[in-house]
Structures are given as structure tokens and as C-alpha cells.
């Protein structure tokens with residue numbers, strides 16, 4: 001079933017990598033959203049990148065974290081700002097992600113918040129799969145040093161307003177086909193959206209492949225929104241190298257074709273998602289009806 005019965009105009013903002021000043025990062029997002037609406041006034045949906053308000057650093061997530069409380073600019077300035085901006089511009093705002101602190105437990109999450117055109121929080125996703133990798137001579141990153149994982153698959157239904165029903169994941173989540181398939185095939189999402197921040201090692205290896213394969217497997221749109229690439233050689237307050245995001249935000253259609261793609265600098269992308277493309281590819285290559293769960297329903301991919 002495809003609930004996308006019209007076209008949706010969507011913009012992705014490949015924001016400059018976050019500075020140590022949270023309020024400057026929020027102001028930057030605000031001004032780029034205003035610029036997007038000037039340049040592309042038909043925009044109905046805007047997507048921001050992963051950790052757009054904070055440096056992407058395990059040593060810093062807790063310092064930048066805020067609770068998810070509404071209408072409290074002091075306690076939760078990013079939450080407040082995202083809600084205001086969605087309302088002001090009358091858009092569905094997929095607010096990248098921010099470090100979240102759960103006040104009752106003290107746990108920190110990497111969380112994406114979604115606000116509708118009335119400024120209401122209509123969904124949130126805590127990064128389900130933490131980015132813990134160790135590539136010799138490449139990159140070592142262990143989000144689990146500071147972050148706790150979420151524990152649910154998120155599908156958000158905004159089909160009444162924008163036409164979008166989308167599976168929401170954050171960055172490393174895109175490497176796992178199961179939640180994408182659940183959102184697309186069980187919950188009938190027409191789009192998969194991943195605020196992300198791959199890097200200069202894993203980006204060239206897997207970024208485009210993953211976007212295409214998620215689209216192809218599920219015959220839906222896939223949207224990856226990254227920060228722009230930080231300059232080489234920058235260090236943070238601990239003297240650690242600043243994380244260098246890959247950039248290359250993009251939109252892939254349900255056939256697996258890239259519709260728009262950014263470079264490495266700060267950039268705004270805009271395109272239309274067309275529901276009829278989902279119908280036509282599903283008719284032409286009907287894998288949705290050809291699955292052999294009778295043969296492979298028992299298959300469980302064991303963890304190594």
C-alpha cells in the first residue's frame with residue numbers, strides 16, 4: 001500500500017558542522033531554514049542533519065544534552081527552537097538529531113524530533129544502533145561510551161498533511177535493513193529519513209550504496225541529510241580532532257536513482273517526491289508480493 005497520493009516538496013539543509021556554541025548552531029539552523037523558504041517557497045518538509053546543535057563527540061554529548069520538554073526555552077532551547085521554526089514556516093520539520101538527557105535516569109540518547117506545521121511534536125526517535133566501530137588505520141568511534149540506545153522502530157504518519165509517512169532512523173541505523181523494511185512494508189511508509197553524519201572513511205565506502213539499497217529493497221524514497229565537511233586539522237577543547245562529516249546529503253528515489261546530491265560544503269537541496277513513482281516501480285518489479293516467507297520465515301540472522 002502506498003499512501004503518497006501526491007507530490008511532496010522537500011528540502012535538506014546540509015548545515016555547517018556544529019561549533020562549540022549551541023546557540024550559534026541553533027541560530028545557524030534558523031537562518032538556513034529562512035533561506036530555504038526564500039529560495040524554495042514550495043517547501044513542505046525540511047530535514048536537518050544529525051547532532052546539528054552539538055559537536056559530534058562522545059566526550060561532549062552529555063554537556064550539550066537537553067531534556068525533551070516543550071515550551072521551555074531555558075531548559076530545552078533546541079526543542080523550543082525547532083517547534084517555533086516549524087510553526088513559523090508552516091512546515092514538517094525533521095529536526096536532525098540532538099543529544100537528549102532523560103532526567104529520571106540520567107541516560108543520554110541521540111534523538112531526532114519531528115514537529116508538524118502547527119509546531120507540535122509528532123514523533124521522536126532515539127538512535128537504535130549505536131555507532132561503535134573500529135576500523136584499523138581508519139576511524140574508531142564508540143558512541144556507547146556516553147550514549148544509551150533507543151529501543152523502538154519509529155514510523156511517523158504525516159500523510160494527512162504533507163503526504164509523507166516515513167521511517168525515521170539516525171545515521172548508523174541505516175545500516176540495518178530490518179527497521180527500514182518494517183516501516184516500509186509493515187507500516188506502509190513511503191520514505192525513509194536518516195539525519196546522519198558519516199565520515200571521510202565510511203562515507204566513500206558505504207553512503208551511496210546504503211541509500212540506494214534501502215530504497216531498492218523497499219521501493220521507497222530514502223533521504224540522508226549530513227552536516228557539511230569540517231576543515232581538516234581542527235581540534236576540540238580536549239585537543240581531539242573534530243569529527244569530519246562526509247557531506248553528500250542526498251535523496252534516492254524508489255528505483256534506486258539519486259535525485260539530488262550535495263557536495264561537501266554547506267548547501268540546501270530541494271526536490272519533489274512523487275508518489276506515482278512508488279506505484280510504477282512496485283508494479284513493474286513486484287518484489288513486495290513475491291517474497292517467500294514460507295521458505296525463509298524461520299531464518300534468523302544470528303549475531304556474531
Ligand SMILES: NC(=O)CC(=O)C(=O)O
Nearest residue numbers: 131171172197198199202
Ligand atoms: N555516524 C554514524 O552513526 C554512522 C557512520 O558514520 C557509519 O555508519 O559509517
